[in-house]
Structures are given as structure tokens and as C-alpha cells.
Amino acid sequence: MDYPNDQAPGAPVRSGVPEHGRVPKYYAVKARLSALVDTLAEGEALPTERELAVRHEVSRETVRQALRDLLLEGRLRRQGRGTVVAGPKLEQPLSLASYTEGVRRQGRTPGRRLIGLDRFPCPAALAEEIEVARGEPVWHMERVLLADDERVGLESTYVAVARVPALDTGFDPDSSFYAHLREELGIAFGDADERIETVLATPREALLIGTPPALPMLLLHRLSRDTGGRPVERVRTLFRGDRFSFRTRLGAGSRD
Structure with missing residues (x-):
């Protein structure tokens, strides 16, 4: 499994991160997307998967996995062929x-x-x-x-x-x-x-x-x-x- 380069063993424990400190790439992308969502209004669209993959220097599948998590958590929702910020539950x-x-x-x-x-x-x-x-x-x-x-x-x-x-x-x-x-x-x-x-x-x-x-x-x-x-x-x-x-x-x- 691939991990971000800045997550070395022994790094401080973070929310949802195992004790060894290594974080899957999709989880790191999810954290960045979560921060992006916080800056957007309800109904505002996210960049496309291709744009996000280029921006974060990861594969589109890694972006999809991060988006899936945020969709399941209710922070995002599908609208047409795109993804937008969901309102509060x-x-x-x-x-x-x-x-x-x-x-x-x-x-x-x-x-x-x-x-x-x-x-x-x-x-x-x-x-x-x-x-x-x-x-x-x-x-x-x-x-x-x-x-x-x-x-x-x-x-x-x-x-x-x-x-x-x-x-x-x-x-x-x-x-x-x-x-x-x-x-x-x-x-x-x-x-x-x-x-x-x-x-x-x-x-x-x-x-x-x-x-x-x-x-x-x-x-x-x-x-x-x-x-x-x-x-x-x-x-x-x-x-x-x-x-x-x-x-x-x-x-x-x-x-x-």
C-alpha cells in the first residue's frame, strides 16, 4: 500500500491514524478535501476527479476513494455527474x-x-x-x-x-x-x-x-x-x- 512521504513511523498520532503514523494516500487526500469542503457553501461544486488528482499528485482511483468516504459521511452528495457540498444532516x-x-x-x-x-x-x-x-x-x-x-x-x-x-x-x-x-x-x-x-x-x-x-x-x-x-x-x-x-x-x- 502507498503512503504519503511525510508520514514517518513515530510521528504524532492523529485522529483516525494508526499508532505507527503511516497514513494511506486516500486518507491524506480525504483530509485535504475535508478542509476544502469547510470553505465551500452548500451546493457548491468540487473540482472534477481529474483536477483533484492533478492537484494532489495522486491517481484518480485514490481521489474516488477519498470522495466515497466523504459521500458516506454525508459531507458531499452527487448532483448530475458532479459532486457538491451537502447541507447539514x-x-x-x-x-x-x-x-x-x-x-x-x-x-x-x-x-x-x-x-x-x-x-x-x-x-x-x-x-x-x-x-x-x-x-x-x-x-x-x-x-x-x-x-x-x-x-x-x-x-x-x-x-x-x-x-x-x-x-x-x-x-x-x-x-x-x-x-x-x-x-x-x-x-x-x-x-x-x-x-x-x-x-x-x-x-x-x-x-x-x-x-x-x-x-x-x-x-x-x-x-x-x-x-x-x-x-x-x-x-x-x-x-x-x-x-x-x-x-x-x-x-x-x-x-x-
């Missing part, structure tokens, strides 16, 4: 607030694009989760999540037809489902179980969200209940790992 609270509310709080415009809405007999595993009889009709609504018209996620919602009978005619799929339940049906959320994991999107999911299949995603599974403790919805949401972070506030609970 969207910070979503881990709470019962809807996606719409979370995005609006950050001064961005939320939106959703309907991919499909259909009803089908509820399978056994889902029926147990949302506490309906097996075979009872349920809705499946799939929507792409938008922030300022940028595709940032994919949401699949499962809800019993008996709870929301007119979902196909009385609901605007571009709007907040939580607001519809609250304002039109009088359903108030009480609590939810939520689990987060990192995954890679399937080819279909990557195509819908507009990302490379290799981009890490944050996958949220949520089972929401009303104030009476009855399940309302089962939701599976993919968020782009380069565009989203999550936060929560922890209290001082009991300790073992």
Missing part, C-alpha cells in the same frame, strides 16, 4: 413526533410521494403485532420521504382497514398520516416501541430513494399504540445514513 428526534414535524422544526419543507397503497389479508406475524385477526384486511402504504424535494427515505405503513376505512379516499398521501389520525379520526398516540439498525438498501429501495445500493441506511421499526394501549400502526422506515441522524434525551433511570 437532518436531525430527527426519537419520539412520537411525526416525520413532518421533525423536518419542519429544522426549517426544511417535508413531503412524501406515494409509491403504492393496497389492502390485503393480514398475515399471522403482522396480525399478532397489531392485534387483529389473521386474514383481517390491512392497508399497506409505501411513500418516499422528501425534504426540500430531496429524496431522503422510504416509509412503509401497515394499519388495519377497520381503524382507517377510508385511507384510499379520505387521506392526502402527501400529508402527515399522524395528523390525519389525530385530526380526522380522533386517534391520539400514547407510546411506541422502536428499534433501529443499519442495513444496505435493496436494489429496488435504492432506486426509489435515488442512492447507490452500497450506501448505508438507518432502518427504523416502529409499533405505535394509542392512549388506550391498542396498536395503531406498524411502520418500517429507511432513512439515508448520509442525510440523517437521530437524537434522544436520556434521563437518570435506575442503575444496577
